[in-house]
Amino acid sequence: xxxxxxxxxxxxxxxxxxxxxxxxxxxxxxxxxxxxxxxxxxxxxxxxxxxxxxxxxxxxxxxxxxxxxxxxxxxxxxxxxxxxxxxxxxxxxxxxxxxxxxxxxxxxxxxxxxxxxxxxxxxxxxxxxxxxxxxxxxxxxxxxxxxxxxxxxxxxxxxxxxxxxxxxxxxxxxxxxxxxxxxxxxxxxxxxxxxxxxxxxxxxxxxxxxxxxxxxxxxxxxxxxxxxxxxxxxxxxxxxxxxxxxxxxxxxxxxxxxxxxxxxxxxxxxxxxxxxxxxxxxxxxxxxxxxxxxxxxxxxxxxxxxxxxxxxxxxxxxxxxxxxxxxxxxxxxxxxxxxxxxxxxxxxxxxxxxxxxxx
Amino acid sequence: xxxxxxxxxxxxxxxxxxxxxxxxxxxxxxxxxxxxxxxxxxxxxxxxxxxxxxxxxxxxxxxxxxxxxxxxxxxxxxxxxxxxxxxxxxxxxxxxxxxxxxxxxxxxxxxxxxxxxxxxxxxxxxxxxxxxxxxxxxxxxxxxxxxxxxxxxxxxxxxxxxxxxxxxxxxxxxxxxxxxxxxxxxxxxxxxxxxxxxxxxxxxxxxxxxxxxxxxxxxxxxxxxxxxxxxxxxxxxxxxxxxxxxxxxxxxxxxxxxxxxxxxxxxxxxxxxxxxx
Amino acid sequence: xxxxxxxxxxxxxxxxxxxxxxxxxxxxxxxxxxxxxxxxxxxxxxxxxxxxxxxxxxxxxxxxxxxxxxxxxxxxxxxxxxxxxxxxxxxxxxxxxxxxxxxxxxxxxxxxxxxxxxxxxxxxxxxxxxxxxxxxxxxxxxxxxxxxxxxxxxxxxxxxxxxxxxxxxxxxxxxxxxxxxxxxxxxxxxxxxxxxxxxxxxxxxxxxxxxxxxxxxxxxxxxxxxxxxxxxxxxxxxxxxxxxxxxxxxxxxxxxxxxxxxxxxxxxxxxxxxxxxxxxxxxxxxxxxxxxxxxxxxxxxxxxxxxxxxxxxxxxxxxxx
Numbered sequence: 027x028x029x030x031x032x033x034x035x036x037x038x039x040x041x042x043x044x045x046x047x048x049x050x051x052x053x054x055x056x057x058x059x060x061x062x063x064x065x066x067x068x069x070x071x072x073x074x075x076x077x078x079x080x081x082x083x084x085x086x087x088x089x090x091x092x093x094x095x096x097x098x099x100x101x102x103x104x105x106x107x108x109x110x111x112x113x114x115x116x117x118x119x120x121x122x123x124x125x126x127x128x129x130x131x132x133x134x135x136x137x138x139x140x141x142x143x144x145x146x147x148x149x150x151x152x153x154x155x156x157x158x159x160x161x162x163x164x165x166x167x168x169x170x171x172x173x174x175x176x177x178x179x180x181x182x183x184x185x186x187x188x189x190x191x192x193x194x195x196x197x198x199x200x201x202x203x204x205x206x207x208x209x210x211x212x213x214x215x216x217x218x219x220x221x222x223x224x225x226x227x228x229x230x231x232x233x234x235x236x237x238x239x240x241x242x243x244x245x246x247x248x249x250x251x252x253x254x255x256x257x258x259x260x261x262x263x264x265x266x267x268x269x270x271x272x273x274x275x276x277x278x279x280x281x282x283x284x285x286x287x288x289x290x291x292x293x294x295x296x297x298x299x300x301x302x303x304x305x306x307x308x309x310x311x312x313x314x315x316x317x318x319x320x321x322x323x324x325x326x327x328x329x330x331x332x333x334x335x336x337x338x339x340x341x342x343x344x345x346x347x348x349x350x351x352x353x354x355x356x357x358x359x360x361x362x363x364x365x366x367x368x369x370x371x372x373x374x375x376x377x378x379x380x381x382x383x384x385x
Numbered sequence: 386x387x388x389x390x391x392x393x394x395x396x397x398x399x400x401x402x403x404x405x406x407x408x409x410x411x412x413x414x415x416x417x418x419x420x421x422x423x424x425x426x427x428x429x430x431x432x433x434x435x436x437x438x439x440x441x442x443x444x445x446x447x448x449x450x451x452x453x454x455x456x457x458x459x460x461x462x463x464x465x466x467x468x469x470x471x472x473x474x475x476x477x478x479x480x481x482x483x484x485x486x487x488x489x490x491x492x493x494x495x496x497x498x499x500x501x502x503x504x505x506x507x508x509x510x511x512x513x514x515x516x517x518x519x520x521x522x523x524x525x526x527x528x529x530x531x532x533x534x535x536x537x538x539x540x541x542x543x544x545x546x547x548x549x550x551x552x553x554x555x556x557x558x559x560x561x562x563x564x565x566x567x568x569x570x571x572x573x574x575x576x577x578x579x580x581x582x583x584x585x586x587x588x589x590x591x592x593x594x595x596x597x598x599x600x601x602x603x604x605x606x607x608x609x610x611x612x613x614x615x616x617x618x619x620x621x622x623x624x625x626x627x628x629x630x631x632x633x634x635x636x637x638x639x640x641x642x643x644x645x646x647x648x649x650x651x652x653x654x655x656x657x658x659x660x661x662x
Numbered sequence: 663x664x665x666x667x668x669x670x671x672x673x674x675x676x677x678x679x680x681x682x683x684x685x686x687x688x689x690x691x692x693x694x695x696x697x698x699x700x701x702x703x704x705x706x707x708x709x710x711x712x713x714x715x716x717x718x719x720x721x722x723x724x725x726x727x728x729x730x731x732x733x734x735x736x737x738x739x740x741x742x743x744x745x746x747x748x749x750x751x752x753x754x755x756x757x758x759x760x761x762x763x764x765x766x767x768x769x770x771x772x773x774x775x776x777x778x779x780x781x782x783x784x785x786x787x788x789x790x791x792x793x794x795x796x797x798x799x800x801x802x803x804x805x806x807x808x809x810x811x812x813x814x815x816x817x818x819x820x821x822x823x824x825x826x827x828x829x830x831x832x833x834x835x836x837x838x839x840x841x842x843x844x845x846x847x848x849x850x851x852x853x854x855x856x857x858x859x860x861x862x863x864x865x866x867x868x869x870x871x872x873x874x875x876x877x878x879x880x881x882x883x884x885x886x887x888x889x890x891x892x893x894x895x896x897x898x899x900x901x902x903x904x905x906x907x908x909x910x911x912x913x914x915x916x917x918x919x920x921x922x923x924x925x926x927x928x929x930x931x932x933x934x935x936x937x938x939x940x941x942x943x944x945x946x947x948x949x950x951x952x953x954x955x956x957x958x959x960x961x962x963x964x965x966x967x968x969x970x971x972x973x974x975x976x977x978x979x980x981x982x983x
Contacts, residue, residue: 080557101563113554117576127562178562389890397779397790404793407808407858410819414811429822476706479699491707498714499912500962502919504935505955509720512948534713537706566698595801597922605943614803618926627811634807638800645799646792 028053028089029214030077030182035086037072047072047238050086054182054216059208061217063225064235064261070218071186073235077216078107078184091181101130106175107184110191112167114159114174121155124173131178145173148207165196176211185217189224201227222262226250234258256381259305259373265337268311268347270304270322271377279304281322282343290320291367294374295384301377302384310371311349313338313363321364322347326357340365411638414631415441422627441632451633453609454616457525461600461612462593464529469540469589472533474582477544478574482553495538503535503598511602524603524610531599536592540585547581548574587648591641613637718959725953741953750937751954757849758933761924762917762965765853769913770906772857773864780865781872798862805859806926809851813841848928855923860916864909871905872898907973914969918962934958 036048047069054060062070075081077088079100088095095103106127114123124145125138133141146152149169159167168188175183188204189197205228208215219225225232226246233243234257242254253259259267272281274294279286281304288294295302314321324342329351336355337348340363349365357363374384414422418436445451480491513519514527522530551574559569575582597614604610611619617633728740745751780791797805813820816838826833841847875898883893921935932940934954942951 078561080560100561105561107558107561109554109558111552111554113552113558115555115573130563393779396775400776400779401793404796407812408796410812411808424817426817429827430817430819472706472709475702479702483699485699494711498710499915500959500966501714502935502958502962504919504921504938505958506717508938508942508948508951508955509717509724512720512724513716534710537710541706591799597801597803614801617803617807621807627814630807631811634804638804641799642796645795
């Protein structure tokens with residue numbers, strides 16, 4: 027049986043007609059790392075807060091470790107949560123913060139001390155026990171918040187954007203530490219983030235949210251290489267996928283008045299379609315400097331240099347598309363260029379608002 | 386530009402003089418010798434005493450009724466602080482955290498209590514306190530209860546902001562860790578809010594220390610119950626001696642001046658509570 | 663947006679930062695939360711509302727007891743009839759009105775002056791601000807003592823000065839002035855005390871108003887060549903109107919309520935507050951005192967409402983123009 031189950035879970039706030047999230051179905055195996063990802067306001071935090079018991083569940087069922095948890099208060103759900111702000115108690119020392127939950131639960135002092143030492147060892151907090159949160163660096167605070175959660179030995183660890191208050195460098199390091207911790211302790215983790223890179227690197231599986239619904243659940247590879255719709259394709263991956271709106275007509279893709287004959291890498295979907303959006307990731311576009319069938323014609327606008335890779339920005343039929351090129355590439359702007367899609371890495375989406383993937 | 390600077394400097398000098406000169410004069414009288422205040426019109430009163438003396442201070446501290454008034458003042462102020470915070474902090478927390486239908490009404494109630502003049506409210510208050518069962522209360526408690534009526538709206542206003550400044554995450558984290566609401570309020574919220582709540586406490590202390598009308602009316606028939614401002618007024622009635630009056634006024638003012646210097650920015654919060662958007 | 667109603671919405675505006683997360687629903691947990699909230703609110707509001715409810719109730723019932731002192735009193739409007747027929751009441755009402763009408767704008771001007779003086783960067787600014795706060799820290803009774811010392815009769819510093827006894831100042835009067843025997847002078851001293859002690863309050867409100875005007879607006883005006891006076895007139899004043907309106911409303915309420923300064927410095931020329939005290943402590947007529955008190959409360963409520971209206975009208979018609 028799955029460790030955490032959400033079945034048809036929805037949340038509607040009182041005095042509101044709309045559901046903030048609806049029809050959330052998720053199953054986590056013990057020890058799984060699941061990430062809820064999506065733009066802000068998509069409902070991922072609300073889902074997490076419902077699991078934590080900070081928001082009531084309007085409809086559907088929540089099971090944690092086989093127990094229906096809908097009506098349990100937070101403390102009886104056997105969960106622990108790390109907040110974006112860390113929510114450390116500023117008037118308590120590091121040690122007092124870490125064992126606070128144990129103290130409230132009536133764990134004897136000797137046991138608390140043992141757990142405290144374990145956590146400080148694990149999280150590299152030794153020697154900081156008597157400091158107060160204000161005297162800690164961002165990364166240390168983060169680890170204290172983690173320690174406070176871990177000593178409870180929760181069934182599920184809930185993390186709400188725990189890295190977003192750190193600077194970029196520290197964020198990368200804590201990302202690695204989190205991953206290691208998860209492996210070492212075999213924790214069941216539900217992680218909320220708006221950063222798709224975090225989701226891709228940390229998770230066993232990813233649930234992509236859009237506008238209060240889950241649009242796709244899958245491994246990082248699945249959501250990256252097999253997105254179900256245009257939203258997922260655009261949200262996952264950086265720099266984002268290039269999109270060209272147009273339609274299919276007599277063996278050609280017409281976009282912005284440019285007719286691109288199909289062929290080679292550019293294969294149409296099997297199902298019939300009219301208005302479509304073509305999506306190709308920057309790394310799947312190769313620029314060539316002579317007319318090529320099945321390639322998108324354009325003109326070089328400029329080169330964006332990121333150091334390890336450069337991105338050639340090309341104006342194709344009135345929009346700017348990116349194509350990855352080896353670092354140090356030199357091309358003068360204005361030069362005509364043809365972007366050749368890699369075979370099998372071309373995505374078609376319905377041209378309507380929903381943007382369903384066409385296969 | 387230069388003319389404006391000059392005007393500003395001049396204005397500043399005038400303002401400082403207007404504020405400091407009266408205070409200086411008070412101090413000067415308090416250390417004045419007899420010849421400096423009893424001139425018989427033969428010469429003007431000097432701006433610095435002929436023979437400065439602390440005689441009046443020595444006389445004051447030798448008087449039992451002065452000490453009694455001081456103790457009464459301190460006790461009433463402490464009772465008022467305790468009562469105002471006990472009642473005010475939970476209310477401020479609720480007003481800071483929840484959005485509910487009666488919110489505007491409650492805020493309006495707090496503000497409109499300012500419309501009642503103390504000299505008007507004191508009449509029914511005294512009439513109540515003179516009759517059973519309230520006349521059984523010690524007069525210090527009576528005055529503290531009355532002072533709480535004045536300070537409570539301020540304490541609530543000042544503390545709303547303090548609680549708003551505490552992230553909701555702290556409470557939610559406490560709930561997840563298993564704290565009851567009461568435990569969260571007393572062990573997490575109050576300690577975190579304490580420095581901010583101190584502002585309300587200090588403001589309340591000063592308000593009670595300086596208050597005259599309620600203390601005067603409630604201790605009118607009870608000379609032992611006088612607070613320092615009331616004591617000052619009684620001294621004013623029985624002695625024309627300027628130096629004693631001034632010394633007493635200085636003694637009453639020095640603690641509050643020091644206090645308010647230390648906590649200047651908190652005073653500000655109280656004085657403009659509800660007035661600034 | 664001056665006045666009480668506006669202040670209420672101002673405070674409400676501040677708290678919307680609490681965010682939309684905390685809703686109260688009709689479900690069991692929500693109901694518990696609501697119960698908890700009311701339990702927290704209850705003690706303070708129960709205390710305030712019952713106290714002021716009782717105060718108002720007693721004020722009315724006591725004021726309706728009319729009879730000669732000592733004799734059995736019976737309910738009637740006798741106190742009010744007597745009050746309206748008494749020249750003292752009308753004189754006190756006139757003095758109180760004058761006190762408000764002169765005192766309120768005076769406090770605004772003094773407060774504005776102080777606020778403008780400290781609203782700029784300079785060395786020791788914190789120190790100066792702290793000094794400007796001193797008057798409010800000391801008890802009113804002490805302030806009254808200071809004034810009575812300065813203006814004592816026949817020989818005080820001010821009389822000495824005016825009579826040219828210091829040598830370096832010209833002799834302006836030949837005999838010492840008895841400040842307390844003249845109505846305008848005595849009330850003037852009371853007003854001086856009140857204004858002196860309360861000026862930091864007006865200053866702080868206006869400083870907050872000044873602080874809300876961004877420095878960039880002045881810089882922008884300067885790049886367009888505005889003089890200091892033009893900056894004051896076109897940038898400072900219009901944006902300071904809400905703060906000034908607050909000062910006017912709050913200070914006028916306080917001026918109506920004033921008791922201590924007239925009581926100590928102008929005992930021979932009672933304002934309404936002094937009259938209440940006189941009725942209670944000297945004439946020993948609590949019911950007449952209560953009637954006067956009720957009239958004062960109503961007077962304040964009405965005039966504050968009217969002032970609020972006028973200011974709002976002026977604000978919308980002057981500022982938007």
